[in-house]
Structure formats: structure tokens, C-alpha cells
Amino acid sequence: MNVMEVSEEEVRAKLRTENAEFQRLEQEHRKIDKELMNFEIHVYLSPEEEIERRRLQKLKLAAKDKMMEMLRRAKAGNA
Numbered sequence: 001m002n003v004m005e006v007s008e009e010e011v012r013a014k015l016r017t018e019n020a021e022f023q024r025l026e027q028e029h030r031k032i033d034k035e036l037m038n039f040e041i042h043v044y045l046s047p048e049e050e051i052e053r054r055r056l057q058k059l060k061l062a063a064k065d066k067m068m069e070m071l072r073r074a075k076a077g078n079a
């Protein structure tokens with residue numbers, strides 16, 4: 001593991017304990033991931049299920065993007 005990976009994990013751990021927004025986003029990301037797993041067990045999705053699956057994928061990605069931006073800002077502030 002290189003220094004960059006360690007420092008990112010340290011920043012992530014700090015955000016987990018000190019930043020309520022980051023905690024909320026992580027929880028949301030995990031919750032959406034579990035919901036998406038329910039769609040994976042189906043061989044075929046109805047059009048409504050497919051729309052919901054795509055909506056959840058977009059929400060999950062948006063949460064991850066926000067967390068990554070928070071990580072980047074936190075790392076830049078600590079650099």
C-alpha cells in the first residue's frame with residue numbers, strides 16, 4: 001500500500017467520525033446498494049423495475065460523487 005492510499009483512508013476515517021454529511025452519504029450509498037442487489041436476483045425486470053433500478057443507480061453514483069469531492073477537498077486542505 002502506498003502513502004497516497006493510506007492518507008486517503010485516513011481522511012476518509014476522519015470524515016466518517018467528524019462530518020455528518022459524509023456519514024449520511026455513506027449510509028445512503030450502502031442503503032441504495034442493498035436495494036440494487038434486490039434487482040440483481042431477477043432474470044427479467046419489468047419496465048417499471050428497470051426505471052427504478054436506473055434511478056437508484058443514479059442516486060448511488062451521485063452520493064459517491066459527493067463523497068469523493070468531500071475527500072478531495074479534505075485532502076487538499078490537509079496537504
